[in-house]
Amino acid sequence: MKNVLHIQDLTMQFGGVVAVNNLTMDVNEGEIVALIGPNGAGKTTAFNAITGLYEPTNGEISFEGKVFLRNTPRGKMKKQYLGAEKDTYASAPVLRKTPDRITKLGMARTFQNIRLFKSMTVFENVLTAMHMRKTSNLFTATFMLNAKEEKAQRAKTEELLKLLDLYDVKDELATSLPYGKQRHLEIARALATEPTLLLLDEPAAGMNPQETAELTAFIRRIRDDFHLTVLLIEHHMNLVMDISDRIYVINFGKEIAKGTPAEIQNNEAVIEAYLGGDRVE
Amino acid sequence: MEFLKKYKKQLEVVAAVLLLFVVIVIVDTLGNSVPRVIVSVLKKSCIYALIAVSLNLLNGFTGLFSLGQAGFMLIGAYTYAILTIPAGIREGVYYMYDGGALHFSVPLIVGLILAGVVPAIFAYLIGLPVLKLKSDYLAIATLGFAEIVRALIQWQGFAPVTNGSISLLKYPYFKKIWPFALVAGICILLIVLLLKSTYGRAFKAIRDDEISAEAMGINLAKHKQMSFVISSFFAGIGGALLAMYQTSLTATAFTSAMTYEILLIVVIGGIGSITGSVLGSFLFIACSEWWLRNLDSGKFLGISLPTVFRSGFRLVVFSVVIMVIVLFFRKGIMGERELDVDRIWNFFTKKIPAFVKSRFGKKTEGEKAE
Numbered sequence: 001m002k003n004v005l006h007i008q009d010l011t012m013q014f015g016g017v018v019a020v021n022n023l024t025m026d027v028n029e030g031e032i033v034a035l036i037g038p039n040g041a042g043k044t045t046a047f048n049a050i051t052g053l054y055e056p057t058n059g060e061i062s063f064e065g066k067v068f069l070r071n072t073p074r075g076k077m078k079k080q081y082l083g084a085e086k087d088t089y090a091s092a093p094v095l096r097k098t099p100d101r102i103t104k105l106g107m108a109r110t111f112q113n114i115r116l117f118k119s120m121t122v123f124e125n126v127l128t129a130m131h132m133r134k135t136s137n138l139f140t141a142t143f144m145l146n147a148k149e150e151k152a153q154r155a156k157t158e159e160l161l162k163l164l165d166l167y168d169v170k171d172e173l174a175t176s177l178p179y180g181k182q183r184h185l186e187i188a189r190a191l192a193t194e195p196t197l198l199l200l201d202e203p204a205a206g207m208n209p210q211e212t213a214e215l216t217a218f219i220r221r222i223r224d225d226f227h228l229t230v231l232l233i234e235h236h237m238n239l240v241m242d243i244s245d246r247i248y249v250i251n252f253g254k255e256i257a258k259g260t261p262a263e264i265q266n267n268e269a270v271i272e273a274y275l276g277g278d279r280v281e
Numbered sequence: 282m283e284f285l286k287k288y289k290k291q292l293e294v295v296a297a298v299l300l301l302f303v304v305i306v307i308v309d310t311l312g313n314s315v316p317r318v319i320v321s322v323l324k325k326s327c328i329y330a331l332i333a334v335s336l337n338l339l340n341g342f343t344g345l346f347s348l349g350q351a352g353f354m355l356i357g358a359y360t361y362a363i364l365t366i367p368a369g370i371r372e373g374v375y376y377m378y379d380g381g382a383l384h385f386s387v388p389l390i391v392g393l394i395l396a397g398v399v400p401a402i403f404a405y406l407i408g409l410p411v412l413k414l415k416s417d418y419l420a421i422a423t424l425g426f427a428e429i430v431r432a433l434i435q436w437q438g439f440a441p442v443t444n445g446s447i448s449l450l451k452y453p454y455f456k457k458i459w460p461f462a463l464v465a466g467i468c469i470l471l472i473v474l475l476l477k478s479t480y481g482r483a484f485k486a487i488r489d490d491e492i493s494a495e496a497m498g499i500n501l502a503k504h505k506q507m508s509f510v511i512s513s514f515f516a517g518i519g520g521a522l523l524a525m526y527q528t529s530l531t532a533t534a535f536t537s538a539m540t541y542e543i544l545l546i547v548v549i550g551g552i553g554s555i556t557g558s559v560l561g562s563f564l565f566i567a568c569s570e571w572w573l574r575n576l577d578s579g580k581f582l583g584i585s586l587p588t589v590f591r592s593g594f595r596l597v598v599f600s601v602v603i604m605v606i607v608l609f610f611r612k613g614i615m616g617e618r619e620l621d622v623d624r625i626w627n628f629f630t631k632k633i634p635a636f637v638k639s640r641f642g643k644k645t646e647g648e649k650a651e
Contacts, residue, residue, distance in 0.1 A: 099492075100498045103498035111492075115493035116490070117489040118490070119488075130479075138480060138507065141478035146479075190497075192497075
């Protein structure tokens, strides 16, 4: 199986707080991998570090075998650093990428609190996401010399909306959709950037059991239809256990368990992290 | 008919623009029999429409709150004036500085294009550090830039080029109204085409949500820079047109108050609406130059009250109007929508009769027609 995303020793420290501590993860082609943990465990922080919204304090992240992010504690952080593997990456060059460049590599994400383009319709939301893959420049676009490409983009948007059951509402304002549909639209928009890896940040947040069940089927379907690899953060255990091939559990930024859903369900460290418990020593 | 139906919206806009242009040409051919005030209102409205649309591109469509427009207009105006003053009469204009540092001149049209290019270059350089700022901070930084430009142009050190604080004169200018309308129209058309393109969508995405725009692969720095440079390019051309309208040019006229005027037009017209900005500038200029002018001169609407209607009272009324707009019509005339003939038609044939009916309970003509 081909490795898609490899995270090595990822540490994210804000001031004196280590939000993600020495996280190492692998996501292979075609898998659905879940990253779970109690509130404040550092899941979204890890996501933001992977997608370039934050600059990691330490560690290395590679996509399809190529390292695209690498950092080592520098400057003030050198003294303050509390994580592990302090000097491992000191000799290698620091690599940085803005979120848009990372998306261009083939990783698209959604957000925990829905972030659609508010003033645009459903159709425009998806169409806008195709801007990245355009070949036209400012002049050809302004003078409509890219009509062919524009037409192709529109056709592709329509196709995508049809596939994701959003075609009926394509001319409605994105924010006027019901909550569940907005989540679908966010995924549709992410798919429009033609990713190979889809990162979903709590896709089922705020959904009722029925919507969650629909979403589970939906994620499976797009994984198969678009040949995707999926990494998701989630709190709904039903969804996670149902859908994931492998699960990573983190607490206070540290990995406490990894394995298949069955293994995780019976893992004592996980049960303790979620339910609490007296440590008998 | 298929064609008519499919492109109805576009045709309506084209028709409206043609109508306006026909009016302008008629006013032009009538020449001196038209009151001077109408001529100057039409000229200035065209210029302000262009500048307002250029500011709207930045504020309304890309979500960058910039107040540097007067600075870029000033650079554009001076670029145009300095380069186009005929070589033969430079002695007379730069009489304090031995005919100035430049001894050549370029044709009008080249001057106009350069009046856009030079501010665009400045915008690029300023944008590199300044566009990292957000909202109010960006506004303050660009406002500061505009003030610095004004001070520098008046500085004695640059006087052989800019003529210091003495005004620049005798550069070529359009005498009729239609060239103003034509240049402004072409520029606005270019901005509209840009906004309709994939880049326009990217700008709007940045306005709506920067973080998710970036996550969708839109390079923030590049697109913000692009919008800033393009806006400044057209502001520069607008500045050159304004210089032509004034026929003599001093830096003192381009104060930050001018930026606020333009911002006001954008707000009145509706942030994020091109037709709103155009309508807003015609309304604003007509009010400030014509309809409310008499408030300053003792007699307004036939009422003679020299103690109230004296110099400066116009500004008081204007301020009140602005407050009313900001309080009750926050979205401006158009909001984020564009001009739509159907809606205007509905407004007059359905909404007003319905309103009248609900108030007075009588049958109106609109009702009978239905």
